[in-house]
Amino acid sequence: MNWLIIKNDFKRNKVINLALLLFIIFSASLAVLSVIVAMQTFTSISALYEKAQPPHFLQMHKGEINEEEINQFMSNYEAVTYWQTVAMINIHGENLTVKGNEEAYNLSDSRLGIGFVKQNESKDLLLNNKHEKVILNKGEIGIPVLLKEIYDMKIGDDVILNYNNNQEKFIIKEFILDSQMNSPMVSSTRILLSNEDFDILKDKAGENEYLVEAYFSNPKDAKDFQTSYENQGLPQSGQAVTYAMIFLLSALTDITTLFVLLLVSMILIIVSFICIKFTIMAALEEEIGEIGTMKAIGLSFDDISDIYLNKYKILAMFGVIIGYILALSTSGIFTNHISTTFGNMSILPITIISSLFVGLIIFLLINYYCKRVLKKIKKITVVDALVRGKGFDKEKSYIKDGLYKSKKLAVNSLMAIREVFYKFKNWIIVCTVVSVAVLMIMIPFNLMNTFEAPEFITYMGSSREDILIQVENGEQLETNYKKVMQLLESDNTIESYYEYKRVRIQTTNSAGELMNIHVDSGYNSGNDLKYISGNSPDGENEIAISYLNANEMEKSTGDKILLFYNEKEKEVVISGIYQDVTSGGYTAKSKYDFSEVASENYSFSVNLKDNIEILKVADYWTEIIGPGETIGPMEEFLNQTLGGVVNQLRNIVFIIILLGSCLVMLITFLFLKLRLAKDLSEIAILKAIGFSERDIKKQYLIKTGYISAIGVLVGIILTNALGEKVISLALSISGLGVKHVELTINSLVQYIMLPSLLLSLILLTAYIVLRDVKKYNIISIINE
Incomplete structure (x- = not known):
């Protein structure tokens, strides 16, 4: 019997049930996706680091060095477990030309320091995307994925090195993963040569640079070691980097992605409960007569509750399962940067288990919340449901007509606005959801704007000017x-x-x-x-x-x-x-x-x-x-440094705008369905006293637009009040050296384009739903 009731309900309320199913899918998918991105980020980096063995302390030095002094210091420092000095040949971008099938270009516009290296024996290895140690033959070259992303190089392209009136030609054999120089914020990158080619070029091309690398049992010892190393007067004419900073800079793009996904998923899950509540209430309101009949023939609250709860259990189960599958199938879009930067890794069992656990939690939360909402059935009596025809809103608040004051405002507008004003509680759901949608969209959008803005250079320790010159x-x-x-x-x-x-x-x-x-x-x-x-x-x-x-x-x-x-x-x-x-x-x-x-x-x-x-x-x-010197516009410097983060954020913001738009349309649809079901008697009275269907539609459109505009305004205020605090808290926790960020606001988008988009979608949805008003027969409504 339960199954027949559920099946018939699905047939009768296809649109509402489908809308709720879609919303559960969205919220479950995004929550699961956040877990997948988080797990893949940290497991991929850990897997790469386990095989590549990046140093816990790295000191770059240009010029000649005394390796005996370095070795003596390292051997006397108790915490050091291993060390090596890696030779590197610095090459300027303008001396490198890449020839593909269709075009040729040099790397003169790259602000990254480019160094040729040969493969190390056991630590600080350069790997392929399967985490295998790359071994090259003479004439072959391994290009870091960092340069591949910037210049779209391909396997088989020729790389020509011009130096001292000489020329060497190499073929791109492999794209390599560099565990310590895979972020543009590091400012340097390494190109792999065969041992034979490296020995030929050493002391003939470019400028010699050395990487002094140290390893410890505890990577945290790197900070104290750096102070001792520098105070000893050892080679240090270059950047010094510790393991913690290598890890953080490597993961910066994906950590930013993860933060935005988590923020949006939490907001979406909260709103999903609002959606579920109003979907259930819409169904109960429409079926108040059936509920009264079931109570009249002796069915208990538990029996009636189970009839409805079973339906929502099925919806929740299918929604979570489909959302889980959707998250798995689309995770490649969000983890593409991870795979490119840290190597191709299949989703690990622990990631699957963790994401399944999150899906189960969402299912249990939905089930628990549905039970809470369905307790309202207890308050309904047979008399209320069958005789008085009252649903769940027993207390009626009356509105002063105020029509005699309508001198400039049209009657339809006055009635609509006064109802929203005096019965704001009945419309607060639309206001809340629109506010949340604005918040959900604008915080990531403003973060993207901040990273793109020229003013962000001030967070990098520089004042904002036209051109930056760095003397190496x-x-x-x-x-x-x-x-x-x-x-x-x-x-x-x-x-x-x-x-x-x-x-x-x-x-x-x-x-x-x-x-x-x-x-x-x-x-x-x-x-x-x-x-x-x-x-x-x-x-x-x-x-x-x-x-x-x-x-x-x-x-x-x-x-x-x-x-x-x-x-x-x-x-x-x-x-x-x-x-x-x-x-x-x-x-x-x-x-x-x-x-x-x-x-x-x-x-x-x-x-x-x-x-x-x-x-x-x-x-x-x-x-x-x-x-020998880096010269370029400040904006270009900023773009090359944070370009990867901005591109990833841009993709996420686009998806969030789609989600936010679907969210307000869905809630508007569900809410108006509920509102119309509750307002049947009012609609009948309005028709009886002479208001046309067009007048009634116009009133509901004005109500919806008015409350939505308030929601947009509240959302903008919340964005301005909370956006910087949320972003600043996340950056402060990250340890990047930033505690407070002033978000760069695009006024055109925040105050005009986004409100216009959301209000247009809401009114369009309302117009579609309100077409049902013409189906209402005044005699049957009065009889009911």
Whole structure:
């Protein structure tokens, strides 16, 4: 009997049941998808790292080194379990040309430092997408997937190296996974050569660079080791990176994806319960007579409840199963970047088990919530259901007609608005869901805008100018610095420029131990950054420190610290604490020039005069100065650094907009079905006193549009109030060196385009549902 009742209900209420099924599918699919992305991200990285064995500490150094000194230091440092010094040949992008079947291009526009290496023996291995160690023959080359994504290279393409009037030709044999240099934020990437080709090129092409790598039993020892290594005066004219930062930068794109998916899935699951409640209420309201009949013939609450609950159990079961299958089948879209960056991995059993567990939890939650909602049946009496015809809203609130006040506002508009105003509780579901949809769409969209905005450069420790010039470390550092200075002083297209010199000095951490601090000194140093507290240094006795350095020292704005350099000490006041995601987030800014300290590198930020094309000037300067320096527009620097994250976010935002649109349309449909079922008597009265079907439709359209507009307004207010807090909390937890982000808002999208889209879809859905009004027969409605 239960099965027959359920089958007949499915036939009679196809649209409502299908809508609810789709919503359960959406919420279950997104929740399961979040788990799959999370598990695949961390298991894929772990699998790659287990085979590739990236270093726990990496120090890059340009120029010659004394390996005996390094070996002696490593052997005497108790925590070190293994070390190696890896040779690398630095090649400038303009010296590399790629020839495919259809086009040829060089890599001159790449801001990534490119280095040729040969395969290591056992650690820091370069692998293929099956996590196998790549071995090349003479004339073959392995290209990192990072460059493949940027330039769309293909297996079999030719790579031509031009150096010292010589030319070497290689064929792309493999795309390699580099466990430590697979993110544009690392600023360098490695190309694999055969041992024979590498030995031929060494000391003949490019500039020698070395990677000093150390391993420990506990990767956390890397931070203390770095301080000891740098204080020993060992080779360090380059970037130093620890294992934790390697992992974080590698996973940044996918962690961002995961965060957005989790945020949206949580919102969607909450709204799904609202959807379920109103679907059940719509069904119960339509069948109030049947419920009264069942009670009259002696069926208990449990019996009646089970009839309905069995239907929702079946819907929930099929919805979760289909959602699970949908999540598995579409997971490739969201895990494509993971597979490309960390290698092809089939979904592991633990991922399947975890996602099944999440699906089961969703099913149980839906089942529990349905039971809670169905308890309303207890309150219905036979008399209410069969004699009085009252449903679940027994308390009627009457509205003052107010029609005599209608001098400028049309009667239909006045009646609609006054009903929403006086019976707002009856319409709050639409307001809530529209607000949630705006919130769900705009937070990820604003995050994407923030990463794309030129102002995000301030979170990378730089002020916003037109062109960024970076003088690379190495033996020619001072010579190259002078070349850049001559160019900047003689070029009449320049409005202004600022010079920054990076030095390494020492201070003490919260435990009183010496720690190294990298300071960018210069006249404009620290200006125009995003400060958590305080401001930029105002004189030579002030210093601004990064958020992570402030945590390490346990210092705040206004505190004094001692700086140690060249057997001298200098007391300075912390003028402010800013945010920085570069150099591991451990930097500082000072106006003092530290003339006694050797520079680690130099950088320049340049403003051009109005109406001068930035890209042309950057290309011209590159030709004049030649290889060895990175010159490019600030926006291009930002795009290459965060381009992968932005592209992934753009795909997710598109899907979220579709989901949000479906969400408001579905809720509008379900709600109006319920509202019309409840308002049958009111509709009959309106028809009886002379209101046409067109008038009634117009009133409901005005009610729906009015409450939806309020929902959009509330959603925008919530986005502005909560968006930055949610994003800032997530970034603070990540350890990237950012505590608070000011989201960049696209006013056209947030205040015009998105509200217009949602309101149009809602009114279109309402118009479709309201066509049923003409089916209502006034005599039969009054008789009921």
